[in-house]
Amino acid sequence: MPPWLDSPAERLQVLGASPWFAHLPPQLSQWIAENVRPHELAAGARLFVRGDAPDGMHFVVSGAVRVGSLAQDGRESLLMVARAPQWFGEAGLFDGAPRAHDAWAAHESRLLHLPQAETLAFLGRYPQHWKSFGRLLAHSLRLALGALEGHALLSPARRLAQRLVAMAYGYAAWRGPYQRLISVQQDDLGTMLSMSRQTINQLLKEFEAQGYLRTARGAIEVTDMARFREFAQR
CATH class of the missing domain: 2.60.120.10 (Jelly Rolls)
Structure with missing residues (x-):
């Protein structure tokens, strides 16, 4: 051991x-x-x-x-x-x-x-x-059914927001403690969500402009979880 x-x-x-x-x-x-x-x-x-x-x-x-x-x-x-x-x-x-x-x-x-x-x-x-x-x-x-439904019905921005919030909460219920810093590559987000890296990059820039998060190399920091979660749940 x-x-x-x-x-x-x-x-x-x-x-x-x-x-x-x-x-x-x-x-x-x-x-x-x-x-x-x-x-x-x-x-x-x-x-x-x-x-x-x-x-x-x-x-x-x-x-x-x-x-x-x-x-x-x-x-x-x-x-x-x-x-x-x-x-x-x-x-x-x-x-x-x-x-x-x-x-x-x-x-x-x-x-x-x-x-x-x-x-x-x-x-x-x-x-x-x-x-x-x-x-x-x-x-x-x-989670799996929600991802399938999101792929069919939600905008790319909502799908990405929901995935990031889920990752911050460790794929658990969206309450209680969460990780502000999410270690993830944009290429990985694209693969998981069937989006191009360019689309992921553009959406993250939009989220950053809204004050939801900050991006860094290989990581994303959620700066306003309450508003970001509200956007993801709309």
Whole structure:
């Protein structure tokens, strides 16, 4: 085990940054803290690939994990970039189906891994906790459906605003703490939203002129979340 987060108490504190985890029943949150395993990924390292057997859920402690698809010719389809304090990979817990996407480290990253077999055994003993995992899956489904609806109905500006707000809140509900500084490349935003880099750049300039945010190399700082969130929800 890596020499970091090697005690359940330390892991419990770090995991508490996740809105989903923070509202779990004490029995479940304590069990997760005792059973997650620290894992390090070098930049570019694969976490899993399409077709792999599901091995459990992952929590981002630091760094970033890109989730999407990599073609043999190098083309990339990017669904999301998972960052702290985000969970991902929970779908296989329910259906046992192979991984539907690839996941690889955008740069050096630290994760906590909740193994599949141990989790299923725990839920076999305490089936009342399936509901908590169901909430996490339902939230992911709502995000996916919202993205599909936005692609069909929303303007590019609204779609970009909604994605940035979602990233600032760690893809959780739009309330409570959020990250003012979002580490993301404009090319990645374009890939996730099916927009050109030029379109992303122009929209960010418009948002900056409105006072919603400031841009920097490889990062975006939200300077007025209340107004930016209001714009994204119109």
